[in-house]
Amino acid sequence: MRKLIARRLLAAVIVLLLASVLVFALSRMSGDPRHLFLSEYTTDEQWEAWGREFGLDRPYYEQYFRWLSGAILLDFDISVKEQIPATTVVLRKIPNTLQLAVGAYVFAIALGIPLGILSAILRGTFLDLFARGFALLGQAMPGFWLGIMLILIFAVQLGWLPAGEKGDLRSLVLPSITLGWYAAAALLRLTRSAMLEILDSEFVKLARAKGASQMTVILKHAFRNAIIVPLTFAGVFLTALITGAVVTETVFGWPGLGRLAVQSVFGTDFPVISAIVMFATAGYLGMNLLVDILYGVLDPRIRQS
Known part of the structure; x- marks a missing residue:
């Protein structure tokens, strides 16, 4: 019974990681997330500042691990519509x-x-x-x-x-x-x-x-x-x-x-x-x-x- 539970827990962790990869990939397929939060009147300096603050100027694998570390802590960033934490x-x-x-x-x-x-x-x-x-x-x-x-x-x-x-x-x-x-x-x-x-x-x-x-x-x-x-x-x-x-x-x-x-x-x-x-x-x-x-x-x- 213990072995069964251990196998199920390991499988659950793997599935969660795969789901996180899929979710992150889909969120990036639509383009840079800054387009959702910043208006067309945003200056280049503001655009770059947002990128540095949220790591959006980094390679995708670094962005993923940053996003994953936040997801583990139940931090999924700010809701675009509500402007409060998505969680x-x-x-x-x-x-x-x-x-x-x-x-x-x-x-x-x-x-x-x-x-x-x-x-x-x-x-x-x-x-x-x-x-x-x-x-x-x-x-x-x-x-x-x-x-x-x-x-x-x-x-x-x-x-x-x-x-x-x-x-x-x-x-x-x-x-x-x-x-x-x-x-x-x-x-x-x-x-x-x-x-x-x-x-x-x-x-x-x-x-x-x-x-x-x-x-x-x-x-x-x-x-x-x-x-x-x-x-x-x-x-x-x-x-x-x-x-x-x-x-x-x-x-x-x-x-x-x-x-x-x-x-x-x-x-x-x-x-x-x-x-x-x-x-x-x-x-x-x-x-x-x-x-x-x-x-x-x-x-x-x-x-x-």
């Missing part, structure tokens, strides 16, 4: 995105796993057909279309819920359903497949042959073994929800990282874009590490290997 801009939005991601995560877990278990237990019934249809449509339905339909039905036609912007908990319902819909469908399929595999396994058949009741077989044998796969993937889904909220936040006007990323791209605010990418990469890698640890705790075979 501050990003940190303001992270709680909103986390709130949306957790809401979507709760929806996906509460719907996907129980429905997947029931679908496997009652295979061939109407509930099973409904669950499989939901899983198919849920993974095929575009998120932006679902969000628009939910707004049209529940906000415009029925007036039950607000259409967008962050407010009370009611404003979280439609964005959470939109963002968590795909994850719920995927978790349903994973749970159903894992549960069916366990129910058809030899040790479950042996338990039934010994006279164990259906409830005992499901709770003591099938459920405990089948839940490992969806739970470990649920951690990956949580990270994907955080990093993949761009469409949902744009549709609902939610003030999170996804919407900020879109605004920063159109505004060529490279310091903020760099901060978002590095924060998202670090969060994704950290969550994957936690998933590996959780998988080892739940599955003794991983600990022994």
Whole structure:
């Protein structure tokens, strides 16, 4: 287990370094960063002074290491639009995105796993057909279309819920359903497949042959073994929800990282874009590490290997 964690940590460091190289290269492909901060009326002396102050007159590899040393200390320079540290801009939005991601995560877990278990237990019934249809449509339905339909039905036609912007908990319902819909469908399929595999396994058949009741077989044998796969993937889904909220936040006007990323791209605010990418990469890698640890705790075979 320790070797697994050590390998994952080493891989995470390598991925972060590669991401930093990519982010820095993309920021320089558009030209000298001084064009973003200085106006057309800047004198040659001011231009050169900026270059000396921020190391922009140095070779690219020296600029990269200067940028990397700042990134390690969470210093991504000043936001072009806000004129405050880019890290501050990003940190303001992270709680909103986390709130949306957790809401979507709760929806996906509460719907996907129980429905997947029931679908496997009652295979061939109407509930099973409904669950499989939901899983198919849920993974095929575009998120932006679902969000628009939910707004049209529940906000415009029925007036039950607000259409967008962050407010009370009611404003979280439609964005959470939109963002968590795909994850719920995927978790349903994973749970159903894992549960069916366990129910058809030899040790479950042996338990039934010994006279164990259906409830005992499901709770003591099938459920405990089948839940490992969806739970470990649920951690990956949580990270994907955080990093993949761009469409949902744009549709609902939610003030999170996804919407900020879109605004920063159109505004060529490279310091903020760099901060978002590095924060998202670090969060994704950290969550994957936690998933590996959780998988080892739940599955003794991983600990022994």
